[in-house]
Structures are given as structure tokens and as C-alpha cells.
Amino acid sequence: MIADEKYIFKPATKQKLFILIGVGLLLFAVGVFMAKNGGHHEGAEKHASQEIAKSLVASTEPAEHVASTEHHGSPVWLKRIYTSLWQNNIFFGGIGIIGLFFIAIQFAAQAGWSAPIKRIPLAIGHWIPFAGILMVGLWFLVKGDLFHWTDHSLYDVKSDHYDKILMGKSAYFFWPLHAGSFPFFFVLRMVLFFGLWYLFFVWIKKEMLAEDINGGNSHWLASRKLSAYFLVIFAVSSSVSAWDWVMSIDPHWFSTMFGWYVFASWWVTGLATITLIVANLKGAGYMKVVTQNHIHDLGKFVFAFSIFWTYIWFCQFMLIYYANLPEETVYFIQRMRTAPYSWIFYANIFLNFALPFLLLMTRDAKRQISMLKVVCPIVIVGHWFDFYNMITPGAMKLEGGVGFLEIGLAMVFAGAFLYVVLNALSKLQLVAKNHPFMQESLNHHI
Amino acid sequence: MDSNRNFVVGIFEDEDVLLHAVEHTREKGLKIHEVYSPFPVHGLDEALGYKRSRLPIAAFLFGMTGTSLALLMQIWMLGYDWPMIIGGKNYASLPPFIPVTFEMTVLLAAFGMVGTFFIASDMKPYKWPRQFDIRSTDDKHVMAIDLATNKMSKEEISALLKSQGASEVNEKNF
Numbered sequence: 001m002i003a004d005e006k007y008i009f010k011p012a013t014k015q016k017l018f019i020l021i022g023v024g025l026l027l028f029a030v031g032v033f034m035a036k037n038g039g040h041h042e043g044a045e046k047h048a049s050q051e052i053a054k055s056l057v058a059s060t061e062p063a064e065h066v067a068s069t070e071h072h073g074s075p076v077w078l079k080r081i082y083t084s085l086w087q088n089n090i091f092f093g094g095i096g097i098i099g100l101f102f103i104a105i106q107f108a109a110q111a112g113w114s115a116p117i118k119r120i121p122l123a124i125g126h127w128i129p130f131a132g133i134l135m136v137g138l139w140f141l142v143k144g145d146l147f148h149w150t151d152h153s154l155y156d157v158k159s160d161h162y163d164k165i166l167m168g169k170s171a172y173f174f175w176p177l178h179a180g181s182f183p184f185f186f187v188l189r190m191v192l193f194f195g196l197w198y199l200f201f202v203w204i205k206k207e208m209l210a211e212d213i214n215g216g217n218s219h220w221l222a223s224r225k226l227s228a229y230f231l232v233i234f235a236v237s238s239s240v241s242a243w244d245w246v247m248s249i250d251p252h253w254f255s256t257m258f259g260w261y262v263f264a265s266w267w268v269t270g271l272a273t274i275t276l277i278v279a280n281l282k283g284a285g286y287m288k289v290v291t292q293n294h295i296h297d298l299g300k301f302v303f304a305f306s307i308f309w310t311y312i313w314f315c316q317f318m319l320i321y322y323a324n325l326p327e328e329t330v331y332f333i334q335r336m337r338t339a340p341y342s343w344i345f346y347a348n349i350f351l352n353f354a355l356p357f358l359l360l361m362t363r364d365a366k367r368q369i370s371m372l373k374v375v376c377p378i379v380i381v382g383h384w385f386d387f388y389n390m391i392t393p394g395a396m397k398l399e400g401g402v403g404f405l406e407i408g409l410a411m412v413f414a415g416a417f418l419y420v421v422l423n424a425l426s427k428l429q430l431v432a433k434n435h436p437f438m439q440e441s442l443n444h445h446i
Numbered sequence: 447m448d449s450n451r452n453f454v455v456g457i458f459e460d461e462d463v464l465l466h467a468v469e470h471t472r473e474k475g476l477k478i479h480e481v482y483s484p485f486p487v488h489g490l491d492e493a494l495g496y497k498r499s500r501l502p503i504a505a506f507l508f509g510m511t512g513t514s515l516a517l518l519m520q521i522w523m524l525g526y527d528w529p530m531i532i533g534g535k536n537y538a539s540l541p542p543f544i545p546v547t548f549e550m551t552v553l554l555a556a557f558g559m560v561g562t563f564f565i566a567s568d569m570k571p572y573k574w575p576r577q578f579d580i581r582s583t584d585d586k587h588v589m590a591i592d593l594a595t596n597k598m599s600k601e602e603i604s605a606l607l608k609s610q611g612a613s614e615v616n617e618k619n620f
Contacts, residue, residue, distance in 0.1 A: 317541065321541050362502070
């Protein structure tokens with residue numbers, strides 16, 4: 001029924017990706033050089049607003065915290081590299097895991113429409129092991145500079161730095177070891193989550209590929225079962241990983257919406273990535289079985305979950321704004337009111353809500369590949385800034401910025417990510433051969 | 447109700463037969479007044495050559511009206527007419543207005559759409575729809591053809607419908 005079709009990873013495409021990585025590395029090097037030698041290029045205006053922000057922050061945190069962040073740990077340029085590496089890995093790792101999550105949702109919901117496009121999220125899932133190894137490796141590299149709570153003097157009652165609040169949260173990081181030593185529980189969760197995600201990825205992939213050869217319903221049923229287990233695990237692990245890897249950068253602050261917020265951001269980015277890859281493959285003449293109706297469904301996904309992300313964003317913002325508790329509002333003051341981040345805070349809403357909402361509103365827009373090729377990159381870049389907005393202000397305090405360094409690293413990550421994904425895709429059948437719902441999907445009509 | 451309109455009514459048993467019949471009779475130049483079916487038939491709108499509904503445009507305009515009305519109402523009430531400080535916020539602070547604005551947008555879009563739909567499809571109290579064949583609410587597809595809009599004679603249309611698989615062809619006057 002379905003002809004053999006493979007994506008050909010052309011040398012020209014590979015070359016383009018290497019150029020992307022090369023230019024990224026070049027920009028990164030220029031950025032590092034500028035950050036190292038340029039020093040503080042601050043105007044009087046920026047300085048004044050930083051002073052205001054400092055006083056706002058100081059009023060809510062013990063004075064020594066603010067003072068100690070100024071010259072603490074690695075030099076600013078190195079901190080910027082660490083922060084940017086961490087942010088990019090969380091962002092692209094999230095897209096990878098969403099590849100698997102998308103497949104699991106399709107199996108669990110017994111969806112028929114998505115049968116011909118499932119190989120694209122499967123290819124995206126191949127990034128999971130890379131993200132996992134990078135994540136664990138990076139954590140040991142950046143922990144002292146990004147994660148304030150790793151400072152052992154915070155848990156020493158005799159020390160000036162003793163922090164009662166973090167002492168109360170210490171079991172979450174250090175169990176079963178004593179507070180201030182090796183964060184066993186934290187690292188265990190990181191390894192466990194990536195291990196489980198990768199394991200389920202391998203299992204589900206195995207079933208999906210065996211279906212191409214053997215046919216029948218048994219592989220589909222096995223995939224559905226695995227997907228259901230995975231979804232339960234992912235429901236917990238996605239939230240906890242958001243607290244661990246992103247929220248614990250601001251260890252005094254907490255938000256009960258945060259797990260959902262990070263998930264929503266990952267999810268819509270992943271959907272935009274899947275849509276963009278499908279749109280580009282279609283444009284290059286692949287995947288004849290994918291019609292405008294499938295494209296329409298993907299467009300609806302991107303549209304709907306851009307609004308879902310906004311809803312979560314607003315829920316988090318609104319409650320904190322209205323309750324006006326100092327220990328909660330400090331998070332938004334750092335982001336809304338301070339010079340290096342303020343524009344990103346507003347650009348975030350504009351790029352991730354206003355633009356996709358207005359551009360994808362009509363039926364025709366969601367059915368046009370050319371429109372999706374405009375909106376999906378906007379959403380992906382927008383959510384890169386969303387993760388920047390979550391991670392950098394907490395890690396860099398007032399010393400962050402978006403320059404060649406950050407853009408360069410993002411390009412390197414994007415190039416590596418696309419290389420892994422497209423390389424994996426070229427080794428798969430582009431369209432599942434014996435998917436039990438294929439006939440339904442071929443007649444999909446909306 | 448306009449008086450004395452004559453219709454030829456074709457009854458079809460199967461939706462595939464109906465779909466092809468619709469396509470073929472339209473190719474032959476026949477204007478179909480309306481088709482009634484007991485369940486939605488995929489592709490029937492396209493076969494009948496219906497244009498896409500413009501209801502979403504009305505929904506958007508009603509929604510925008512709701513958004514503007516809600517914002518104006520709240521800003522005027524809490525900012526100008528009766529300025530009140532709530533929770534230490536400014537008189538007219540935007541974030542707490544958003545939930546009400548959202549609800550008003552949805553409310554006006556929904557009501558506006560229902561109203562527009564009723565008016566556009568001429569549904570009003572004490573207006574009874576023409577019943578071409580009561581079985582269209584049960585198990586038969588019914589194709590109604592207005593004689594006044596077609597050049598063909600009654601007999602020609604009847605023969606055409608029969609040849610396209612109609613199980614019976616009736617006449618109906620209103």
C-alpha cells in the first residue's frame with residue numbers, strides 16, 4: 001500500500017548544517033572575546049535602572065546575597081557560556097523528548113490522522129541520549145555558577161551564609177546524604193529520567209520499525225501499551241525535571257505552575273519543529289501521502305498550544321501579580337523591570353502569543369505550508385527566548401545579555417540537533433509501511 | 447411562505463449513490479435546491495458546490511467587539527467613574543481585567559455566532575421548515591429540485607434522478 005520512501009540526507013544539506021555550526025562557533029568565539037575584553041559597556045541609563053533593580057531585589061532578599069552575587073564564582077564571560085550552554089541544552093533536549101511524547105500521545109489516543117507523519121517525531125527523539133549525556137556532563141561543569149543551592153556553606157549553621165529556607169528544602173536535593181554534600185537525589189533524578197525516556201524511546205522505536213517488516217496489529221498494540229506507561233512516567237518526570245533544572249536556579253522562589261509552564265513551552269516548540277520539518281519535506285517533494293488535511297491538523301496543534309502556553313503563562317503571572325508577595329514577585333521584577341531582560345519579557349508574549357494567534361487564526365493560514373514556514377520559526381525562536389527568560393536572569397543576575405555568544409551557541413546547538421535528527425530520519429522508512437490506521441489517514445478529510 | 451412552488455424530490459438509500467448522483471446531475475446542468483440527509487455526509491458540501499461559510503468572520507468581529515467592550519467597561523468603571531484601589535494596584539491595571547475580557551470575548555463571539563446563524567439561515571419563531579420527506583430524519587437521503595429554477599421538464603428530471611440511482615421520485619408542492 002505504501003511505497004518504500006527514504007529521506008536522502010544530501011551532502012549539500014550536511015554542508016549547510018556544518019556552515020551553520022561553523023558560523024555559530026565563529027560568532028561564539030567573537031562573543032567570548034567581546035565579553036572577556038569589552039568588559040562592562042554600560043551607559044548611565046542602564047546603570048541607573050540596574051541600581052533601581054538592585055534596590056528592589058535587595059529589599060526582598062538578605063543583603064549579603066545581592067552583594068555576593070556580584071563577584072562570586074567564575075568570571076562573567078565564563079558564567080555567560082555556562083548559562084547559555086545550560087539553556088540551549090534544556091531547550092533542545094526538550095524538543096527531543098517532545099518527539100517521543102508526541103508519538104506516545106498519538107498511540108494512547110489511538111489517533112489515525114497522524115499515521116504518515118509519525119516518523120518525524122521519532123527522528124526528533126534520537127536527540128534524547130545526546131541531551132541526556134550533555135545534561136549530566138554540563139551539570140557538573142556549571143553547578144557552582146548556576147545553582148546557588150550547591151554552595152555547602154548555606155547548610156552550615158555556624159556559617160554566615162546559613163540559609164534556613166534552603167535548609168528546609170535540602171532533602172529534595174541531597175537525600176539520603178546530609179545537606180551540603182553531594183546532591184545524590186538530584187543527580188539520581190536526572191539520570192533516572194533520561195534513562196527512562198531513552199529506554200521507552202528505544203522500546204517504542206523497536207515496535208514501530210518491526211511493524212514495517214511484520215505488519216499486523218500486535219506491534220501497534222504493544223506501542224500503545226508502552227506509550228500509556230510512558231505518559232504516566234512523563235507526567236511526573238516532566239514536572240519534576242522543570243523544578244530541578246530550571247526552577248532550582250532561583251532556589252528561594254517557587255511556582256506551582258512551573259512544571260506545566262516548562263512543559264507547555266517544550267510542547268509547543270516540539271510541535272512547531274515537527275510541523276516545520278514536515279512542511280520542508282513536503283516542499284522538497286517527499287511524503288506524497290501527507291495532504292493539506294494533515295498539515296491543517298499540525299497547524300491547529302501549533303495554534304492551539306500557543307494559546308495554551310499563554311494561558312499557563314498568564315495563570316502564573318496573574319496570581320503572583322495579584323497576591324503581591326515579595327518572595328514571589330521578585331522573580332518578575334528581575335525579568336520585567338531590569339534593563340538587560342525587560343525587552344525579552346515583552347518580546348516573549350509578542351512572539352509566542354500575539355503573532356501565532358493572529359497569523360494562524362484563519363483556516364486557510366493553517367492549511368498553507370508557506371504560512372506555517374513563517375509561523376513555526378517564530379514560535380521556535382520565541383520559545384528559545386522563553387527559556388532564556390526563565391534561566392538567565394536567575395543565573396546571571398544583572399550581568400546577562402543576548403549577544404554573539406548566545407546566538408552563536410544557539411546556532412551550534414541547532415546545527416547539531418538538526419544533523420542528528422536528519423541523519424536518523426534518513427535511516428528510517430519515511431512513512432510507516434504497515435500502520436493499521438494508514439488507510440484512515442489517507443482518507444483523512446477536514 | 448411563498449405560494450405554489452413545485453419540487454421534484456428524489457429519495458436515495460445510500461450516501462455514495464447520493465454523492466455521485468449530486469455530482470452527475472449538477473454536471474448535467476441541474477440546479478439542486480437542497481439535499482437532506484439523516485447524518486453528515488463527507489464531501490457533500492463540495493459536491494453541491496457550496497462556498498465556505500463566512501460565519502468565522504462574524505465570530506471574529508463579535509469577539510473583537512466583546513474584547514473592546516470589556517476593556518472599555520472595566521477601565522471606565524474602575525479608572526474613571528468610580529476609581530477604586532483594589533489590592534494596592536493602580537486604578538486601571540490591565541492584568542486583572544484579562545479574565546473578564548476573555549469571558550466577554552467568548553460570550554459575544556458565541557451569542558453573535560448563534561444569532562448570525564439563525565438570521566442567515568432564516569430560522570425564526572413560527573417559521574416551519576418545508577418537509578420534503580419525513581424519512582430524511584430517519585434513513586433516507588432526500589434531494590429536492592425546484593422546477594422554477596430549472597429548464598428541464600418534470601419528466602426529464604424524474605428520469606435523470608432514476609438513472610442516477612434514486613429509489614423513488616416524488617412531487618411536492620408548497
